[in-house]
Amino acid sequence: MADITKIDTIIFDLDGTLLDTLDDLTDSVNYALKCFALSSRSRMEVRRFLGNGAEVLMRSAIDGRLDEERTKACIDTFKEYYKAHMDNKTKPYDGIMELVRELISRGYHLAIVSNKFDAAVKGLNKDYFEGLFPVAIGESEKIARKPAPDTVNKALAELNSSRDRAVYVGDSEVDIMTARNSGLPCVSVTWGFRDKELYEELGVSYIIDRPMQLFDVLKLL
Numbered sequence: 001m002a003d004i005t006k007i008d009t010i011i012f013d014l015d016g017t018l019l020d021t022l023d024d025l026t027d028s029v030n031y032a033l034k035c036f037a038l039s040s041r042s043r044m045e046v047r048r049f050l051g052n053g054a055e056v057l058m059r060s061a062i063d064g065r066l067d068e069e070r071t072k073a074c075i076d077t078f079k080e081y082y083k084a085h086m087d088n089k090t091k092p093y094d095g096i097m098e099l100v101r102e103l104i105s106r107g108y109h110l111a112i113v114s115n116k117f118d119a120a121v122k123g124l125n126k127d128y129f130e131g132l133f134p135v136a137i138g139e140s141e142k143i144a145r146k147p148a149p150d151t152v153n154k155a156l157a158e159l160n161s162s163r164d165r166a167v168y169v170g171d172s173e174v175d176i177m178t179a180r181n182s183g184l185p186c187v188s189v190t191w192g193f194r195d196k197e198l199y200e201e202l203g204v205s206y207i208i209d210r211p212m213q214l215f216d217v218l219k220l221l
Contacts, residue, residue: 007221009161010103010214011152011184013170014114014121014136015050016192018096019128022047023089024082029061032078038065050193051172053115053139054079079117086120087127093191095211100132102212111135111155115145115174135159147177152184167221169214176202187217 015021022043030040041049041061049060058075066074103110112133114121121138135158137143137151144150156166168179171192176199179186187206188199199207206217 007165007167007218008107009109009111009156009159009166011111011113011155011166011168012133013168013172013175014112014124014138015116016171016194017169017175017189018092018100018112019090019124020093021086021090021124022050022193024086025050025057027088028078028082028085029058031081032058032074033061035077036066036070036074038062038074047193051115051174053145054082054117083120083123086124090124090128092128093211099211099214100129102215104132109159109161111159112137113146113151113155113168113178114138147174147181149178149182152178152182167218173198173202176204185221187214 012018015025026041026043026046029046033040046057046061049057055075058078059071062071062074100110110133112121112125112135114137116138118138118140121136125133125136135155137155139145143154152168156163163183166184167187168175168182168184169187169189170176170178171189172194176186176188185206186204187208188204190196190207190209196207208214208217
């Protein structure tokens with residue numbers, strides 16, 4: 001059992017929190033846009049569009065430049081390409097693997113909850129964290145995506161964990177809303193897809209700049 005805090009369950013966002021997926025996502029967005037004769041998006045534009053799943057990402061990138069039928073086809077093209085190329089440049093952020101292993105060694109229960117489509121979440125979990133995260137849940141038609149609390153509730157149920165002993169770790173305003181809707185404390189990370197200034201504007205209580213600082217926050221909860 002965890003020995004430093006009443007918290008024993010950590011639920012992580014994936015993109016921008018555990019994995020640096022921005023380059024593969026940018027490449028996949030621009031591949032899909034090119035297939036439909038649209039100009040590309042910069043890395044920073046894609047970063048800004050992230051957090052609400054593949055459809056919102058691609059609709060933001062398309063920005064009304066296609067009719068609805070071709071928009072849906074472009075989204076499908078993105079998903080197919082990304083599924084085949086999602087691990088070309090992706091890697092865990094510095095210090096993440098050390099954090100995850102230390103959490104496990106102290107007895108914490110871990111899960112991933114993401115708005116990335118479910119097949120990609122499970123595939124990336126297997127490729128980068130095999131054996132470390134027993135629960136990984138992504139976007140699907142079967143369950144409401146974040147910021148609805150449904151995926152968090154499902155993760156807690158699968159871990160047989162209680163809400164009052166869990167914390168959520170993420171990197172976006174969607175994650176902040178998800179934690180609030182789920183009744184969990186939120187720890188926001190600065191190494192992902194949003195900046196510290198945004199978190200401060202939103203009144204986030206716990207902000208960390210390096211993965212191992214999570215333990216400092218856990219002592220306060």
